[in-house]
Amino acid sequence: MPADLKGRSFVSVRDFSAEELWHVLKTAVALKRRDASSLAQQVGGGSAPLAGKTLAMLFQKPSLRTRVSFEAGMTQLGGHAIYLAPSDVKLGERETTEDVAQVLSRYVDAIAVRAFPGLKSYEEDMADPVIESFRKYSKVPVVNMESALWHPCQGMADAMTIREKLGKVQGARVTLTWAYHPKALPMAVPNSFAAIVSQLGADLTIAHPPEFPLEKRFLDALPRRPRIVHSKDQGLEGAQVVYAKSWGSPAFYGRWEEEKKVRDGYKSWICDRVPDGATFLHCLPVRRNVEVADAVLDRSAIYDEAENRLHVQKAILSELV
Amino acid sequence: MPADLKGRSFVSVRDFSAEELWHVLKTAVALKRRDASSLAQQVGGGSAPLAGKTLAMLFQKPSLRTRVSFEAGMTQLGGHAIYLAPSDVKLGERETTEDVAQVLSRYVDAIAVRAFPGLKSYEEDMADPVIESFRKYSKVPVVNMESALWHPCQGMADAMTIREKLGKVQGARVTLTWAYHPKALPMAVPNSFAAIVSQLGADLTIAHPPEFPLEKRFLDALPRRPRIVHSKDQGLEGAQVVYAKSWGSPAFYGRWEEEKKVRDGYKSWICDRVPDGATFLHCLPVRRNVEVADAVLDRSAIYDEAENRLHVQKAILSELV
């Protein structure tokens, strides 16, 4: 049995050991298997695990998937989620994050935060200031719904989907490939994907144009060193799982107009094919036929992956709260 | 017994047969009769029909009545409704309606949509593109909270109110009269009202200025042909039920500045009197003393009609979900 997770926060997949991650994933699989009638019986009958419990969800930007999956998840566990929109909180403007975290800790049983990077200073974003401030001042568990650096619930859903499709993560040949997108996007999703598949023993390849590396500090910390290639074709070769995602160039961080000129030279990095039989993943939303071709998306596991967000988050909430 | 409605969508009153409509209305009457303590007992005691179930509500425009009646209704049935504001979703901008519908179907047990007409192209609005796209891609029941063309929950509440006041709908002398309003409004409410009272056997008169007909295709499809008149007084004569509502002119669709000149010539179409003893209905909100005179509203059934939104929607949700 892994250590009891009650009361702990989940800011990055690196907060949990591989054993603890597997424990949560197994809980998620069990929750997914429950049919609707047994769920209704549990919620209606008073034995739901989070009956009477409340989650505060703070968003710095609106969200569809994350918001609905967390809110529906709390309901299915017998509890309730409070949606705080960007305009409701204005973190750091109306009052300090410390005061917000301290006060919310007196009202709710857990705090979930979506805090985007400022995309101005690389140093500042690498410190993940908002979520780390909540972790510091909150008296109740903090769950990361995507921060400047990490999107651990997405990573968990990705790992769960790989295990469903391949029967295992250990030893799976997994490729994370940079994809073209007209705008510079944060690195939370690729950081978390690389971290979790490495922690769970996959054989990871990362393919990206030379100007678009992931943070060296995080790559160096991975338990298994990934293979890095600068060619889309080389990256895809032999992959059993392909994960396409766009992100911004650290070399041009904050100088996004310059970065755009470089980026626009890589439109050919649209993900328009995967090896036969490979499982294709993407966190959504996706620009169809710009970032990924319809032909790839239409034979992909993207909706299963999105659904698994619900199950892993319910598992996380029921373990931590 | 009518056919089982479980799993079906409710986009227009025309989706259900008269027998199915009556079945839902009877469920609504039964739900209205339940007293608060038996309701609390059911929700608290675990036998509520929608325990553990979630409804996603997507709004393209904010709403008071619809939002509160759906959200309170889900709670009273033991479930939960997630409110997605216009700024939360931005249908078709951030991702395709197909992706939104597919993903939501994995999280929730039903999807309710409020999707207004663009009011630019008559042809496009007549295709009701947003709600029909949800109907096509959703794997769970879709409930129309007002679309470009239909507002079936309002129609159901209207029918329930007529039955309460007159004891029947069949054979009732019902007048739908166009009313003056400074702005061009959608036709979803009059379309739905005409359809349901005709389906349930009322004797319908529609009164409107010549430039403001309802869509011929829908009128031709009514099971009982309505009487059309172009005089307010003639329309009201002998009516047992008067429904006043404003809508835009199809002849000037998209050219609303021109339409306004025509419209402003019909300010005398304020509804300022009804036959003695007639039941007055309006879907609210109403411009008092512009669209309808206070004297009419103050002796009307508008608040009962608004309340019945709650009961019919609970009936619909408990039958479909």
Place this chain on the structure above:
Amino acid sequence: MPADLKGRSFVSVRDFSAEELWHVLKTAVALKRRDASSLAQQVGGGSAPLAGKTLAMLFQKPSLRTRVSFEAGMTQLGGHAIYLAPSDVKLGERETTEDVAQVLSRYVDAIAVRAFPGLKSYEEDMADPVIESFRKYSKVPVVNMESALWHPCQGMADAMTIREKLGKVQGARVTLTWAYHPKALPMAVPNSFAAIVSQLGADLTIAHPPEFPLEKRFLDALPRRPRIVHSKDQGLEGAQVVYAKSWGSPAFYGRWEEEKKVRDGYKSWICDRVPDGATFLHCLPVRRNVEVADAVLDRSAIYDEAENRLHVQKAILSELV
């Protein structure tokens, strides 16, 4: 036993007798003592006091503390709160407050309203028009979440905190001191604090610059006449409880640019010390080191006070609804 509070509204602490206020405060203390597992059991097990009940919360401005404490409170009582944001309702614009109140009364079991003063006309704000209109037209209990004039739930939380810290309110030496803030703020908090501590028998001092009196009509109505001083130091002397709060000057009401010149002359009214052992209170949010010094806040009861909002509101809701 005090009179049954079921069905009554709570717009001002003056709506309740001292005996009734104590009854609610005792309920709050009992609710605070309940541990999480007994709460979960009650909500899950079907014996929660507000199972199946709904509260509509209308906000004219966004709020964090009030919104989360009311919404979490309803959940913990087994019910549900519907959050209506400023943009959802637009009171008085889209339809009359009468129509909103009448319709909501058909859907929900209580209505909570946050309605700020216009800050233009002193006369108009002193009539507290929005909340009084809801009180007039609602058929269900109305709870004031802060209006132009009153913030009774804050007052209740303040009284509960004083009793926790001093063991009593009766006879306590309590000082309400004006504090500097760059903007003119409403008087709802100081009005309510003065009213409740006076009703419960405290020995109240109010300290403020000469141009910043509270409304004479309310002071004259207090059951125990407060001592008024125009010196910060004199105000603090001997106080067991210090409540710092900023508010606007009635003499310059609506002429806020002129008022600002006067106000900016009183920057020395930052609350930067309290008598040894005194309990410091503030309703939050607070401008740290402008309105109140960190040194005072860091040894204060502000987070306990914020937490008590939850308990008093749950007590109010469970007594009235």
